[in-house]
Amino acid sequence: MSASDNYATSTTATLAPRIITEADLEALELGAAVLGTGGGGNPYIGKLRTRELLRSGKKVKLISLHDLPDDALVVSVGGIGAPVVGIEKLEHGDECYQALKAVEAEVGKPISALIPAEIGGANSMEPMLTAAQAGLPVVDADGMGRAFPELQMCTFFIYGHKPAPAAIADDKGNKVVFREVIDMYWLERLARAVTVQMGAAAGYADAPMTAGYLKKYAIPNTVSQALNLGYAIQKARQEKRHPVEEVLRVERGKLVFEGKITDVRRELKGGFAVGKVDLEGFSKFQAEQASIDIQNENLIFWRGERAEVTVPDLIIMLDSDNGTPITTEVLRYGQRVAVLGLPCHSLLRSPEALEVIGPAAFGYDIPYEPLEDS
Amino acid sequence: MSASDNYATSTTATLAPRIITEADLEALELGAAVLGTGGGGNPYIGKLRTRELLRSGKKVKLISLHDLPDDALVVSVGGIGAPVVGIEKLEHGDECYQALKAVEAEVGKPISALIPAEIGGANSMEPMLTAAQAGLPVVDADGMGRAFPELQMCTFFIYGHKPAPAAIADDKGNKVVFREVIDMYWLERLARAVTVQMGAAAGYADAPMTAGYLKKYAIPNTVSQALNLGYAIQKARQEKRHPVEEVLRVERGKLVFEGKITDVRRELKGGFAVGKVDLEGFSKFQAEQASIDIQNENLIFWRGERAEVTVPDLIIMLDSDNGTPITTEVLRYGQRVAVLGLPCHSLLRSPEALEVIGPAAFGYDIPYEPLEDS
Numbered sequence: 001m002s003a004s005d006n007y008a009t010s011t012t013a014t015l016a017p018r019i020i021t022e023a024d025l026e027a028l029e030l031g032a033a034v035l036g037t038g039g040g041g042n043p044y045i046g047k048l049r050t051r052e053l054l055r056s057g058k059k060v061k062l063i064s065l066h067d068l069p070d071d072a073l074v075v076s077v078g079g080i081g082a083p084v085v086g087i088e089k090l091e092h093g094d095e096c097y098q099a100l101k102a103v104e105a106e107v108g109k110p111i112s113a114l115i116p117a118e119i120g121g122a123n124s125m126e127p128m129l130t131a132a133q134a135g136l137p138v139v140d141a142d143g144m145g146r147a148f149p150e151l152q153m154c155t156f157f158i159y160g161h162k163p164a165p166a167a168i169a170d171d172k173g174n175k176v177v178f179r180e181v182i183d184m185y186w187l188e189r190l191a192r193a194v195t196v197q198m199g200a201a202a203g204y205a206d207a208p209m210t211a212g213y214l215k216k217y218a219i220p221n222t223v224s225q226a227l228n229l230g231y232a233i234q235k236a237r238q239e240k241r242h243p244v245e246e247v248l249r250v251e252r253g254k255l256v257f258e259g260k261i262t263d264v265r266r267e268l269k270g271g272f273a274v275g276k277v278d279l280e281g282f283s284k285f286q287a288e289q290a291s292i293d294i295q296n297e298n299l300i301f302w303r304g305e306r307a308e309v310t311v312p313d314l315i316i317m318l319d320s321d322n323g324t325p326i327t328t329e330v331l332r333y334g335q336r337v338a339v340l341g342l343p344c345h346s347l348l349r350s351p352e353a354l355e356v357i358g359p360a361a362f363g364y365d366i367p368y369e370p371l372e373d374s
Numbered sequence: 375m376s377a378s379d380n381y382a383t384s385t386t387a388t389l390a391p392r393i394i395t396e397a398d399l400e401a402l403e404l405g406a407a408v409l410g411t412g413g414g415g416n417p418y419i420g421k422l423r424t425r426e427l428l429r430s431g432k433k434v435k436l437i438s439l440h441d442l443p444d445d446a447l448v449v450s451v452g453g454i455g456a457p458v459v460g461i462e463k464l465e466h467g468d469e470c471y472q473a474l475k476a477v478e479a480e481v482g483k484p485i486s487a488l489i490p491a492e493i494g495g496a497n498s499m500e501p502m503l504t505a506a507q508a509g510l511p512v513v514d515a516d517g518m519g520r521a522f523p524e525l526q527m528c529t530f531f532i533y534g535h536k537p538a539p540a541a542i543a544d545d546k547g548n549k550v551v552f553r554e555v556i557d558m559y560w561l562e563r564l565a566r567a568v569t570v571q572m573g574a575a576a577g578y579a580d581a582p583m584t585a586g587y588l589k590k591y592a593i594p595n596t597v598s599q600a601l602n603l604g605y606a607i608q609k610a611r612q613e614k615r616h617p618v619e620e621v622l623r624v625e626r627g628k629l630v631f632e633g634k635i636t637d638v639r640r641e642l643k644g645g646f647a648v649g650k651v652d653l654e655g656f657s658k659f660q661a662e663q664a665s666i667d668i669q670n671e672n673l674i675f676w677r678g679e680r681a682e683v684t685v686p687d688l689i690i691m692l693d694s695d696n697g698t699p700i701t702t703e704v705l706r707y708g709q710r711v712a713v714l715g716l717p718c719h720s721l722l723r724s725p726e727a728l729e730v731i732g733p734a735a736f737g738y739d740i741p742y743e744p745l746e747d748s
Binding site: 102164167169172173174175176177178179180181182186189190193194196197198 | 476538541543546547548549550551552553554555556560563564567568570571572
């Protein structure tokens with residue numbers, strides 16, 4: 001491996017090559033929700049759809065990027081919209097596949113594999129569903145190592161991937177191709193405007209990337225990471241061990257708070273779920289106050305007045321009893337939660353990355369202080 | 375000519391075939407502003423750009439649809455956005471040409487000619503500019519016989535033209551293709567959302583139509599009509615005759631009001647210029663009160679409380695002294711105006727047309743009463 005190959009720096013080993021099983025889908029759903037840091041949408045519907053396809057005989061293969069020649073084309077597919085909408089507005093189920101076909105027609109070359117742009121939440125599952133529909137493998141990597149609210153907040157774009165031609169398709173049969181866009185911000189801006197018109201939920205396929213590019217700039221082995229996390233929580237539950245402790249055992253994160261939700265403020269703003277959650281500590285955090293700022297995902301963890309964990313590091317809320325990851329759309333008064341901080345991948349900590357996904361990019365006048373590995 | 379051929383019912387003879395001259399551009403600018411019924415944007419910049427191209431040796435030929443075989447492909451191009459924005463935000467000048475190239479690539483067949491979707495305002499000139507850039511002729515017809523605020527308010531779509539693939543390009547280099555849209559309302563909705571993001575001004579190219587289709591459903595000879603109107607006003611000015619009377623002589627319209635503007639209320643709402651103008655009558659309308667409702671174009675002419683002329687018939691405001699057409703973005707207190715009513719083409723008066731461009735389509739609970747030919 002070369003020095004510029006990020007697989008060398010991965011803390012998680014890849015499970016690829018692997019034929020995805022029904023059990024894997026369950027583990028992925030759980031693990032992706034953990035990595036979703038409160039957002040990314042709910043993978044549940046996508047899981048059911050993918051499971052149906054697996055039961056009907058379709059196969060999805062998880063592969064390593066190293067299984068692909070450098071010039072092979074890889075496309076990221078996923079859902080775009082507000083997670084709150086995703087609960088009530090069912091997709092047709094082939095939005096991403098339709099968008100993928102539009103992009104493939106646009107470049108006139110075959111696509112070799114799919115990759116999630118974000119491993120957190122629903123967009124971990126959409127590539128599995130689309131892979132089953134298209135007969136393509138899924139690459140064990142992603143562009144965020146978590147979830148973020150906007151398309152451009154992705155290592156693919158941060159490190160210079162050309163954003164066109166990309167496509168969006170909806171459940172009604174509309175298909176929009178972004179043939180030329182000047183940069184990733186314009187893709188996000190135009191795609192978001194179209195998505196809002198489409199009912200705040202649509203499927204996208206981004207411009208094809210080469211496997212060579214992704215070997216440098218994708219966050220490695222994150223599908224495996226999600227699978228491992230999901231299996232760890234399941235195993236802890238079966239063996240009556242504490243799921244939060246089990247998550248801390250398999251990950252490099254640390255427990256930053258445990259408490260009860262005392263207030264939830266949340267609104268839908270320009271297609272985003274924006275809000276704040278207040279927490280009152282218990283057990284070893286007794287009498288402490290904390291809060292978490294949200295923009296689809298958990299952005300900032302405040303201990304009192306101090307921003308202790310910030311994007312791009314992962315702020316994860318788990319049900320403190322059973323380890324169930326708590327997404328922003330189901331937050332409610334009285335929930336007892338464990339808040340975990342996980343250091344993000346080094347690809348998200350470079351100056352060019354922090355410009356796009358650091359606290360300032362979300363409107364905060366707070367410097368990014370990397371969460372240390374525990 | 376067949377019975378279904380609308381050229382038989384045209385009140386204006388075609389001037390085609392004709393090589394467009396610089397003088398024609400001046401007359402078209404003036405006549406298109408008259409037919410713009412207050413909206414459609416200002417053709418001035420488009421005229422200057424086209425004139426430069428004519429001076430550099432480019433040729434634009436005005437042809438009759440009958441010069442084209444029925445299977446020839448014709449594309450309508452134009453600007454999309456709010457006219458108020460068009461005053462301050464200069465286009466790059468090749469937006470429509472870029473959109474045309476995107477549509478041509480999409481269908482993989484050569485385009486034979488261009489047609490204005492709306493003869494009123496800036497979109498009379500955009501096809502001339504694009505024609506000079508692309509080396510294509512312009513057809514003597516359009517889809518409105520006037521101006522309307524939305525893409526779908528066009529006979530092409532009203533009578534069943536499939537709205538995709540269409541394209542939009544902006545001055546920054548963004549190019550969006552609407553590869554599949556379920557109907558014309560969705561094209562309008564998605565295109566409008568993209569346009570607002572692009573800064574409320576962009577160039578579009580609609581899905582190609584066959585000349586055979588347009589022979590039935592385009593409003594015939596409207597480029598000639600605009601040229602004739604422009605030349606009539608110019609001639610009246612030169613010969614010191616009254617321009618408003620000259621317009622009434624060459625057209626079938628009637629003078630419905632003359633008065634002074636006493637109030638203008640106008641705001642930019644979702645990309646549209648929306649408002650109301652109050653008028654106080656003089657000369658033979660002395661002591662009468664009237665007003666005109668606006669949504670980019672003049673929608674309803676009220677005499678007191680009575681809606682006397684409504685869309686789709688044409689409500690035209692001319693400067694009562696020199697005949698200059700007054701567009702909604704330059705309306706101001708104290709202007710002395712003549713208000714003309716012109717009956718629209720019969721293609722705009724069918725039940726299916728009125729559903730899209732009648733008073734009810736603009737939110738008015740008013741029946742459409744056709745203005746009679748005078």
